[in-house]
Amino acid sequence: MALTFNSLSSLYDFVVREGNGVKGVADLGLSEVPERYVQSPEERINKQDSRTCDAPPIDLSKLNGSEHEKVVDEIVRAAETLGFFQVVNHGVPLELLESVKDSAHKFFSLPSEKKAVYCAGVSISPVTKYGTSFVPDIEKAWEWKDYLSMRYTNDANALQFWPDQCKEVALEYLKLSYKMVRGIVKILIVNMNYYPPCPNPELTVGVGRHSDVGTITVLLQDGIGGLYVKMEEENDAGKGEWLEIPPIPGALVINVGDILQILSNGKYKSAEHRTRTTCTQSRVSIPLFILPIPTEMIGPLEEVVKNDGLARYREVVMQDYLNNFFADAHQGKISLDFAKINSA
Numbered sequence: 001m002a003l004t005f006n007s008l009s010s011l012y013d014f015v016v017r018e019g020n021g022v023k024g025v026a027d028l029g030l031s032e033v034p035e036r037y038v039q040s041p042e043e044r045i046n047k048q049d050s051r052t053c054d055a056p057p058i059d060l061s062k063l064n065g066s067e068h069e070k071v072v073d074e075i076v077r078a079a080e081t082l083g084f085f086q087v088v089n090h091g092v093p094l095e096l097l098e099s100v101k102d103s104a105h106k107f108f109s110l111p112s113e114k115k116a117v118y119c120a121g122v123s124i125s126p127v128t129k130y131g132t133s134f135v136p137d138i139e140k141a142w143e144w145k146d147y148l149s150m151r152y153t154n155d156a157n158a159l160q161f162w163p164d165q166c167k168e169v170a171l172e173y174l175k176l177s178y179k180m181v182r183g184i185v186k187i188l189i190v191n192m193n194y195y196p197p198c199p200n201p202e203l204t205v206g207v208g209r210h211s212d213v214g215t216i217t218v219l220l221q222d223g224i225g226g227l228y229v230k231m232e233e234e235n236d237a238g239k240g241e242w243l244e245i246p247p248i249p250g251a252l253v254i255n256v257g258d259i260l261q262i263l264s265n266g267k268y269k270s271a272e273h274r275t276r277t278t279c280t281q282s283r284v285s286i287p288l289f290i291l292p293i294p295t296e297m298i299g300p301l302e303e304v305v306k307n308d309g310l311a312r313y314r315e316v317v318m319q320d321y322l323n324n325f326f327a328d329a330h331q332g333k334i335s336l337d338f339a340k341i342n343s344a
């Protein structure tokens, strides 16, 4: 194996085809990242330049008490503005959250050949997929991230086809988080993201600017930090500014996805977000994506359109929306254009 990648195809083989991922690159201990990971200047993340979001987490246990209305208002307000908020007292035990993060480290620490059996195309089952970056065949600059994606079909499939290192805790995390959000659930996918230490955090990104495709995402992050959301609120002095969503021990992060923006005819905003890399420690995050089934027709809800007097999005088949989403590199919220009615 070449220690320096003097051709793009040898880097592609090492990272993508042989399943070494960016963890394999980080483990080589290079003093600089390969060119393929260097982002254009506009996409780089300057840690010094951004503020941290100081919104307190929302206490979900209060939904069952006298402050119910107040908590509902807080959630609605957050979904209409930043599209990101954190929740505590969510009913998912804190020890379980720790075990989920540990299991992600266990999986990504496996030798490459053990992980490579889950690569797209060779994985024993379509419910499990291990990969790197987002769409490495298409992206100009790769993201500094490996991932493991586990789609839930039923318990037996999960226990048979998800990796041993994480299947039990991932299933438990999914079930207990699902209780919190079951009203809008159709398809559940638990991802595990792994960002190894990077020699050039100032040149690379962990995940580039994007919004999530589903209704909402429940995200567990560790204590390292590096998740940023773009402020979109109209008339806000900080519009366009990137705010860091700080790690809060025991909290889960909730964010609005494109489908909820479409269903609500634009009332709830899907949040553009991205992550930076760090130079000393590896970071894991575990998003739970909640999506409609692929055959479902998605469009603004009838009563909302009636109220608004116009539809801002057309009806699309969920699978077509997904195909469009995965056809290109991350580019902010451009994916929503697929369903947008331009005259609206």
Ligand SMILES: O=C(O)CCC(=O)C(=O)O
Pocket (backbone or CB within 6 Å): 191, 193, 207, 212, 219, 221, 226, 227, 273, 274, 275, 284, 285, 287
């Ligand atoms: O790692 C994070 O904090 C966010 C990851 C993310 O945005 C995603 O996987 O869609």
Ligand SMILES: [Fe+2]
Pocket (backbone or CB within 6 Å): 210, 211, 212, 273
């Ligand atoms: Fe995301």
